[in-house]
Structures are given as structure tokens and as C-alpha cells.
Amino acid sequence: MNFSRFALERWQSTYENSVEYNLSESGVHPLTLGELCIDQEDLARCRLGYGVSNGTERFRSLVASLYKGATERNVLATIGAAEANLISILRLLQPGDEVVIILPNYMQTYGLIEALGGRIVPIWLRAENEWLPDPEEIASRVGPQTKFITFSNPNNPTGSVFGHSTIKALTAVADRHGCWILADEVYRGAERIGEETPSFWNEYPKTIVTSSLSKAYGTPGLRLGWVLAAQETIQEVWSYADYTKIAPPALSDLVGCRLLEQRARILDRTRRLLNQNWPNLKSWLDSRPGMFEYVPPKAAAICMTQYHAPINSSSLAERLRTERSTLIVPGDHFLLDGYIRFGFGNEAPYLLAALDRVGEMLDSIR
Template sequence: MVKIDKFSVEGWMDEHENKCQYNIAETCAASISIDQLRELSEAKDKDIFQVSKPLTYGAIRGSAALRTNLARLYSAKSASPLPPENILTTPGAIQANYLAAYALVGPGDHVICHFPTYQSLYEVPKQLGAEVDLWKAKPESDWIPSIDDLKSLVKPNTKLIVINNPNNPTGAILKKSFLQQIIDVASEHNITILSDEVYRPIFHSITPLDNEFPPSILSMGYKNVIVTGSMSKAYALAGIRVGWVATRNPDIVEKIAQARHYTTISVSQLDEQVAAFALDQNTVHSLLARNIQLAKTNLALLDKFVTKNDDACEWVKPLAGTTAFVKFHRDGKAVDSVDFCKKLLEKTGVLFVPGSECFGEEFKGYVRIGFVNHTEGVKEGLEKVTQFVRRNIDDVELTE
């Protein structure tokens, strides 16, 4: 029997997210309805659902419309267009990441995983029998890991390097030249790179005009790259449960496709139709503009919060994505982040995610904040947190 450890962050959300008043833990850009999606489109009269179409399994590897739209996005500013057949759709990015590991690693293999990050990215390879080393980033380095550390972690049996760009929970990004260094290490040892790009392209604090702006690693010329994404985070449509795997290596596509047959067979036709409409050229630019502007507006609120409470918290300001990793302390000692989050929720109705429980014991005092929710809720919630810090932080336990 496979040993499955507790999925801490999802367990925390499952327990608390439907009982809070201010959910500032949710990592999706504020979700939208079908009606709102249509309003964002320049093709408002276009049908989203083909209601006369029989609800069969549909296109097993993903609908032509959806895969074509995704291929177009990945081919932008790339010297080599990505064929639609190099994309497989999945029920969310979590399934995409699972399938990539399931198809490529097992007992006797070694995996290196960017850390801190979403737990499944390193736990699933462990469950499959692989040895996993964490490639750790630290706040004093702006949450950017060391290439020398990566080189030192490589073993003869290293099969996969896993990165998360933009990063959850820190909001840090691995920039273009840094991505090239990762590729250089991987190509030297013929290692496949799995890049979870689920928060791409929410870049709120760096512009495409910056020379170091990170492209999708899929467009950087290394064949043994897999990227995953979804409609949940950057595209504000978590409820349709659509994700994908993309690679330029047809052999990898086939391996993952074969693994996929054992899990989901196909993705719901209805979900894929909504996703295809959202990623159509008539809609996607307005949708992303809405979400990036929301990120910029709310990040300014969070920045003011950190400044106002700088005697009690600190951070490395995020550059992209929807999350920030903020450390709370008292009298020079980190607070117990679980106790902080529980008492905060009880006193104010505000939900944060405790870093020490959900991302690693070493992240004492850290909480993850999902700040790209509806602005009014973020504003009111952060005001409640300020009141809590002023009135109740002395009641929060400290770490040893």
C-alpha cells in the first residue's frame, strides 16, 4: 500500500475555507461566473456551450479548440510554434503534475524539487518510490535558490528537476537568465524539467519589457521540458477543473497520455468548452487584464498593511502570482503560525494559511496570504488583521 502523508495545505483549506468571513487564503484570482466571462469577451453573442452536442467522452486528449488556443499562447514570441497535439488536458493542474510524475519516475529514481512549494510536487514522487531532495530557497536571497546548490544535488540517477514559477507561496519568480542556468544543468545530465506554471501569466510587478522577464520555460529550446498550467489561478475559473500538460518532446507526450488512460480518460466536454471560450483571442486578453489589475490593486493594499505593521511582520515583496509569504513575530521571536492563524480566524473571521504546517516546519512565523481576491474583502480583511495584531498578538504562542 502506498504511504500517503497528510496534504497539509489542502486539509487546512478543507477544514476552514467555508467557515471564514474573509478568505485571504484562496490562491485563485477572484473567481468569475459564466455571465461575467461572457461580458469580458468581444464575442458576446458566441455560444459558450454547444447544447446540441451529445455528451460523449469527447476528444480523449482534449478538444481541438482548447488545445489550439493553448498552443497559440505557448507559441507567442517563440521561434518554434508548439503543435496542439503536444498538449494534453487534465482535470486541473494537480492532475497534470501527478501524471507527469506517474509517467516518468519510480523506485530507483531521484527527483530534485524547488522549495518551498505546493506539497504535491515533492510528495507525489516520494509516494511513487523516488528519492526526493529539496532545492531550498531562502528569504535572504529573495526566495531564489542557488544554482550551485542545484549542481550539488544532482546524482547519476536524477530523473526530474521540478520548479514552480511563479512560486507558491512566496510570489517569487525565477527570471530568464536563471531559467537558462537550470536548463544548462539539466541538459548536461539529460534530466527532464517539470515546471509548474499555474500562476503564469499573473506578472504584477515585472513587465515583459524587462530583459529578465521569465518566458515559459517551454519556449527556451530545451526539448526535455514539461510545463503544467490550469484555468484556476491566473484565469479565475477554478470551478471548471481544467488543466493541461505541454511539452515539445513527443515521446513524453505519449508516456503521459498512456498514464492518463488509467486515471481520467478525458476531461468534461462542458468544462473544456468554457476553457476554450476563455482562452479564445476574443476573451483571454480582457480576462488576464482584469486579473493582473486586481493583483496590482490588492498588492498595494498588502504593501501598506506590511508597512503599517512592520513592528510585527516582514516579507519579501512578491513579483508575480497571487500569493505572498509574510512572517509575523513578537519581541524578536517568530509566532507559532498555526496558533496565530487559528486565533486570527476565531477573533476576526480572517483566514490565512500557516506556513509551518503547510509548507515546512522551518517556516516558523510565516503565513501564506492569497491577495488576488475581491478587493473589498481583502481591504476589510487586512484591516481586521491590523486590529488583531494591535490587540491580540501578545496572546499568540511563540515558537521555541
């Protein structure tokens, strides 16, 4: 089994904690434990044994309450959306299976499918179509040989959101051919504008939804996520989780419950950060005519930006890191050279100072 290097994750995890300015993060600036208003006695009482292998009933019920008609039996707690995606793919994929994957995408599912012997059929979202899928193209690429269709919604790296009509179109195609849908909804709840992104949950029985507390909630360090699916599917996915982690960390489960109990307040903070910062990033991009093209993101703290400068995206990112101690994500990590992904989930002064450094760098290249 050959795993290709997960370029985005290695880039971020190696450098994000050592640069002066990190614009590579796709979620909002992480919360501290102190900001979560957790009763100290609650923490002190937390017994650090093996946790409950599928997550505590309280945690699973809180997650289920986010999805119409779901119960705790539809939820399996995982180590972030990363493990949720892994064990879902282990359940769905056999070597040689064909998988339709909507790109650009966080490349975890792509790398896993490739390593596990799947055959990838890519469908590319395009900026001129606001990074939304074309239903006709999907209908033409999905067929009886398709094992599952996978994507992230909201989308990383573009921040686009598939609405009800796209959901209907995708589930209708899946239904026609009897294939599965694996919907990574880790950015749901991090909408800058409009309503919460509709979930694929409850739209079509052969659907697995994955998500976590990392992005919209600003707590990636908890490493807590979930798989949401029909009860029978949850039982099947659970049997892989016995091998991959035994149980979610007891402390994360406790903190995750307290976080979900304060969900409205936490998501208000997320929206405040997104709305406070997007105008700053937008006016900075717009103040450099001819340099950038972008589609305003609807969700997530990210903007996939095409740049017009004679430099490859990885070289640009590397120079920014080494010469200006500022981290961005090169489009190369999404197989889209000529783009960079800006993260704007931090506080405004930080973002503005970081953008100054990007501006200096680009001015020196042009």
C-alpha cells in the same frame, strides 16, 4: 503506498467556503460564468457526453498558441494542474529515484514523489536572495543520479519569478546530467509587474510543463489544465490519463476554449486586481513596523510574509479562523514556520476588511 496528509489542500478546501474572509486563495477572485460572455446557445448545444480523451483539438490548439513553436500535438488536457503534475510524475518516477525539488513549493509534487517512493533532495529558496535559486547550489545538488528537477515558476508561495538567466542555468545543469525538468507554470500570466514569465517550454527537450486555467485566469472551478511536452512524451503521459480521468469534462472544455479566446481581457482583469490590491496589502504590512518582513511578489496573488509574534503559524491560522472567521495559510504548510501566506486576489474592500481582522488578532497576541 503512503500518502501523507496534504495539509494545505485539506485546510483550504475544508474552510475556504465557510469563513467570512478568505485570504488563503493564491489566484485572483474567481470569475462567474456570466462574466465570461459566453453565448447561451453555445452552452445549450454542449453535449454532456464523455469528452475527447486528450482534450478537444480546439482547446489544445488554443493552449499551444501560448507557447512558441508548440502545436496541439504537444498538449494533453487534464483536470487542472493537479492531474497534470500527477500523471507527469507517474511517467517520470520509479521507486528509489532521486528528485531535486525546489522549496518552498506547493506541496503536491513533494507529497506525490514521497508517496511513490522517490528520494527527495530539497533546495531551499531564501528570502535574502529574493526567493530565487542559487545556480551554484543547484549545480552542486544535481548529478547523474537525479531523475528530474521540479519547481513552480512563478513560485507558490513566494510569488518570485525565475527569469531567463535562471532558466538557462537550470536547463544547462539538467542537460549536463541528462535529467528531466518538470516545470509547474500554473501562475504564468498572473504577473503583477513586468512581462509574462518566460516558459521552460522549448528550452530543453527533456522538459514537461504543467499549467491550468485556475490561477491567472481565475477559473479554478473549471478544473481544466494541461501537460505540454514533446509529442512522444505526451503520448506516454496520455496513457496514464486514461486511468485517471477518461476525459476532461466536456462543459469545461467548451468554457475553457471561450476563456482562452478572451485571454487578453481576462488577464487584464487579473493584473488589475493584483495591482489594485498589492499597494493595500503592502501599506498594511508596512504600517506595523517590526511585525512583518516580506519580499514583494512579482506574480500570483500571494505574499509569503515572515511575522514576529510569539505564536506558531498553524496556531495563528487556527485562531484567526475560529475567532475571526478569516482564513490565511500557515507557513507550516510549506515547512516554513514563522511565515504566513496572504492571498490578495479579491476586491479591495474585502481585502481591507479581512486585514483588519488579522490586525486585531495579532494585536491581541503581541
